[in-house]
Amino acid sequence: xxxxxxxxxxxxxxxxxxxxxxxxxxxxxxxxxxxxxxxxxxxxxxxxxxxxxxxxxxxxxxxxxxxxxxxxxxxxxxxxxxxxxxxxxxxxxxxxxxxxxxxxxxxxxxxxx
Amino acid sequence: xxxxxxxxxxxxxxxxxxxxxxxxxxxxxxxxxxxxxxxxxxxxxxxxxxxxxxxxxxxxxxxxxxxxxxxxxxxxxxxxxxxxxxxxxxxxxxxxxxxxxxxxxxxxxxxxx
Numbered sequence: 584x585x586x587x588x589x590x591x592x593x594x595x596x597x598x599x600x601x602x603x604x605x606x607x608x609x610x611x612x613x614x615x616x617x618x619x620x621x622x623x624x625x626x627x628x629x630x631x632x633x634x635x636x637x638x639x640x641x642x643x644x645x646x647x648x649x650x651x652x653x654x655x656x657x658x659x660x661x662x663x664x665x666x667x668x669x670x671x672x673x674x675x676x677x678x679x680x681x682x683x684x685x686x687x688x689x690x691x692x693x694x695x696x
Numbered sequence: 697x698x699x700x701x702x703x704x705x706x707x708x709x710x711x712x713x714x715x716x717x718x719x720x721x722x723x724x725x726x727x728x729x730x731x732x733x734x735x736x737x738x739x740x741x742x743x744x745x746x747x748x749x750x751x752x753x754x755x756x757x758x759x760x761x762x763x764x765x766x767x768x769x770x771x772x773x774x775x776x777x778x779x780x781x782x783x784x785x786x787x788x789x790x791x792x793x794x795x796x797x798x799x800x801x802x803x804x805x806x807x808x809x
Contacts, residue, residue, distance in 0.1 A: 615796055626700070626786055626800030627739075672738065676796055682727050682746075683754065684798065686739040 595693045602660040604690045606673035611654065613675040617684070618647060618658045621670045630658070630671075660692075668694045699723070700801035702787050708807045715774040717804050719787030725799075726792030728770035729754075730762060733784040733803070745770055746792070777808045 596602045608616075614635040619627035633640045633647045633656075640647050646659040656673050672689040676682070703718035721728065727746055731739040731754075741754030743762040751762050759781060763771045770789075774781055784805050788798040 617797065619800075624802075626788075626802045629797050629799070632797060674739075682729070682744060682790060682792075682796060682798075683741060684796075686731075688736055688738040 591690055592688070593691045593693070595695060596663050598663060598665060598694050598696050600663055602658075602663045602667070602692060602694075604658045604660075604671050604692065606656040606658075606687050608654050608656065608673075608675045608685070610675065610677045610685075611651075612678045613654075614678045615676040616647070616649060616656050617674045617676075618645075618656075619672055619674065619686075620667075621672070621689070623669075627672070663692075663694050665694045665696055668692055700787055700789055700799050702785075702801040702804050704804050705802060706805045706807075708809065709774075709777050710809055711778060713774075713777050713808075715777050715806065715808075717772040717774075717785055717787075717806070719770045719772070719789075719801055720768055721770075721789040721799070722768065723789070723791070723799075724767065725789035726767075727790045727798075728764065729788040729790075729798065730760075730770065730772045731786045731788065732756070733786055739786065742772065777806075779808050782806060782808045 617632045618630040621627045631642045644661045648657045670689040670691050672687045674684040674686045700721045729744040730742045745751045745764045761773045784803050786803045787801040790798045
């Protein structure tokens, strides 16, 4: 079946540094990907998405990179701030599954002031 | 802003009880979803619904049922709660019509004793 994994369960970065969170997926038919942020006690919040016909997409302080060759996805956060501390997880949507996403287990990002 | 609300933030039930978790979205979204979130396992899809009175099984439907009598409301039912159903339950909705981004509620932390 489909599996989505994150490379590191925890990540600590200094405030102001850039953060990179990685994710691997197994289904080569996946054609849409999302990154979510989940703060303690809250539901996941959409950060950024990317379709399989792109390899990079930028938002405000965030960039998602997609490497379909190795089935790898990364989220880059520029100038990381204390408010960025949260669990981040990726999700992929294989083609022909309707709306059934597969979610990774999450990386807990801690920003050190 | 899309708002997805869940009826309870915390719930404690006894083994064998019937449990109802309610979810309401206010943006006329077509699709609604129920997930459970457990440490180290990520979000797993229990059931989803594309339309009123429509439902589809996700990856882990056993022990659960759902009801969608109105477009804005999606209920998750635990017919006879068991301790292994202790978890965080998250409801989500998406617009549908080739728009996949899912908006999540704050979650219900259910403990079955």
